[in-house]
Amino acid sequence: MSDTYDVIIIGAGPGGYVTAIRAAQLGFKTAVVDREHLGGICLNWGCIPTKALLRSAEIYHYMQHAADYGLSAKEVSFDIAAVVKRSRGVSGRLNGGVGMLLKKNKVDVIWGEAAIDAPGRVTVKETARAPAPKGAKGAGSYAAEHIIVATGARPRALPGIEPDKQKIWTYYEAMVPETMPKSLLVMGSGAIGIEFASFYRTMGAGVTVIELLPQILPVEDAEIAAIARKRFEKQGIRILTGAKVTTVEKGTDSVTATVEDDKGGSQTLTAEKLISAVGVVGNIENLGLEKLGVTIERGIVVTDGLGRTNVPGLYAIGDVAGPPMLAHKAEHEGVLCIETIKGLPTHPMDKAKIPGCTYCQPQIASVGLTEAKAREQGFSVKVGRFPFAGNGKAIALGEPEGLIKTIFDAKTGQLLGAHMVGAEVTELIQGYVVAMNLETTEEDLMHTVFPHPTLSEMMHESVLDAYGRVIHS
Structure with a gap:
């Protein structure tokens, strides 16, 4: 006899496991299916372990430049095996944390490779990709009124330049x-x-x-x-x-x-x-989507903005539902999807307000329209800029190179976009994201008190600069 759920989510990446937890919070009997690892690519092979590697590189860089801070560090070197081990350890710790969260919220884990046989029916086959977590269910036939596809993406391969894992x-x-x-x-x-x-x-x-x-x-x-x-x-x-x-x-x-x-x-x-x-492609193969008549365009499952496909009871979130292919987009999209299923008041996500971050040296972060895009869309814009070289905290940190750039609608004062390059900007960008979501105007931002001495003061100065009121530049 089939195990029956209210909701089955295929894929336990950031979108999938967050959706599963929210579904359980809303009272749904919930299961999540995966074939390889809880937390998905982001936690195991993407966002998190790369940040661990980059942190090691950052510390190594500072040690090499210790003299710039009045310090001495001689014969600085690294052990790449230890660097990798630390990165994998960070992922392993968080992977276990996802399992604990699912258990805490009484979400069943089904281990294997899923296919949708018909609306409301999922068959799970055994897989040898990774050992099953303790307590997970295995191969079998499962039923659910609502099935959410959250299978993520994989690296794109160009013809003739296919990865071989060696060179x-x-x-x-x-x-x-x-x-x-x-x-x-x-x-x-x-x-x-x-x-x-x-x-x-x-x-x-x-x-x-x-x-x-x-x-x-x-x-x-x-x-x-x-x-x-x-x-x-x-x-x-x-x-x-x-x-x-x-x-x-x-x-x-x-x-x-x-x-x-x-x-x-x-x-x-x-x-x-x-x-x-050269990018990623969604994992839509071997799920049975084409057989069910699910609309797919350019390798992406088409949804209505709230996760619903053209087939009743079938949904898609995250990378398989289109760009931007970011973990935080998948998480929020999943919450919107399950709350829509529950009948709560929701509205489609505004993708223009999804921040993007690149954790290189220097860091880069942005949200909203670029200056070029704003002009292309017909906006008359006011643009503000403030350099890191004018900020006391940046100079004290030894990070005087960088820029904060803000773009406003000249007619209304609406914040259209914010773009940053420099130290710790991936932690700063959320201030502008909140401002955009609250429909904050330039006047609100100019009258906001920013703490001193902080890098965030540059966010204030950039706004002031857009309106000819900058103080420290």
Whole structure:
């Protein structure tokens, strides 16, 4: 006899497990299905372990520059095995925490690979990808009135440049190097590519970044990306924009890429490893979605903004439901979906108010429209800027390079976008996110008291600058 639930969620990544917990809080009998690891890619092979690696690189950088702070650190070195072990330990701790949260909220874990046979019916097959968590259910037939697909995404592979786990890496292999490569090529300059370029360069590798578009960090404001590029190049990262890897040849201990630029030129680059960071694709295969008639466009499950597909009782959230492919988007999307199922008042998420963060050195963070996008959409804008060099806390930290940029509608004072590059900006951006969600105007922000001495004062000064009232610049 089938085990029956109110809600079954396929995928225990950030979107899936958060949705499961919220479903249980709302009184639904809930189960979550996964085949490999609780917490998904983000916790196990993405957001969290990369930040652990980058933290090690940051500490290593400060130790190398101890003299800048009046300190002495001699014969500074690192053990890459220990760096990786720390990163994996951080992930392991949080993985166990997800399991405890699910148990605490009485969410059943079903271990295996799921397929949707028909509306309301899920078959789970055994999988050998990872041992099942203690107490998890296994293969079998399950039923639920509501089925939510939260299967996440995987690295995109380009034809002829498929990752081989040896010389051509994805983020999986880049996260657990057995030895530190002396040189590597990074194909793609989005958040994943730039974070790994930053990590490996800080740890001493020669790094070349190859980007198809004319700007690195293509989704970011052009001014912010240009500042970041100068910082990266100052650190010794070579950057090629408007360039495409056309072929890759693997040698005994190296990989050689042929790179063509947008002017018709060509060159060959050789390195020990190549990291392919050209985006991700949603995991929609083998779920039975096509058989059920679920609308899929360009590899994305089409939803109505609240997780509902065109098939009653079937929902999709997170990466499989489209960009931005971010963990925090998946979590919030899942909560909206399950609260809609419950009948609570909800409204579709405003994707323009979802912040994005890149944890390289320097950090980059943004929310809302870039200056170019705001102008394209017909806004008359006021733009404010404030440099880190004008902030006392930044100078005291030894981090005087960076910029806070704000963009306002000149007619209404609406905050349209905020963009930052510099130390700890990934922790600062949420102030602007809250302001945008509260429909705060420039007047509200100008009359807000920011603590001194803090980096956050630059957020205030940037707003003041947009209206000709800046104090410290």
